[in-house]
């Protein structure tokens with residue numbers, strides 16, 4: 640099977656190691672599936688041909704011999720489907736895995752992304768500062784609830800699955816802003832996921848494109 644994914648040829652230092660093609664690379668590494676890359680210039684005008692593949696001009700996009708698709712969560716679930724390296728064997732386990740993918744992407748990640756946008760644009764104003772504080776509280780509430788559920792569990796669904804790839808990459812963004820400090824169980828979970836050899840290989844594969852002499 641030939642697998643091809645899109646990724647950026649360069650990003651600013653702050654984004655290196657956090658671009659969302661990491662999720663797809665990680666899933667492919669866990670399943671020992673080789674892949675090719677199509678590198679996109681991040682700051683240039685996105686070619687129309689690429690928008691046929693990824694309508695928003697974002698990365699990642701994915702294709703194999705059977706499908707052409709975009710959205711990192713959907714891609715990771717596609718890779719996991721019928722693959723014992725990433726998916727539980729039973730329907731209930733698969734359903735729980737899918738639930739956690741959506742929980743990470745729609746219940747936790749947007750809380751952090753809103754905060755990130757406020758940091759950029761609004762926090763200097765009194766209204767922005769108050770709004771930001773409210774958003775911090777809402778994010779913290781979600782993290783507290785998640786930490787309470789996770790407790791001493793090793794992974795989200797009995798064993799490592801696609802859901803852990805998505806949740807860990809969401810938590811990596813959040814950890815960089817210190818919001819995980821009150822929740823050592825979340826930090827331990829994240830470190831457990833990051834200790835996997837497939838994660839290290841995926842990270843290296845993304846980072847290799849961002850050497851200092853590369854440019855947008």
Ligand SMILES: N[C@@H](CCC(=O)N[C@@H](CS)C(=O)NCC(=O)O)C(=O)O
Nearest residue numbers: 657658659696697698699710711712
């Ligand atoms: N929901 C999308 C988000 C993808 C996304 O935000 N990609 C970023 C890189 S991490 C990007 O392409 N940003 C450029 C842009 O939005 O124009 C997914 O999970 O695939």
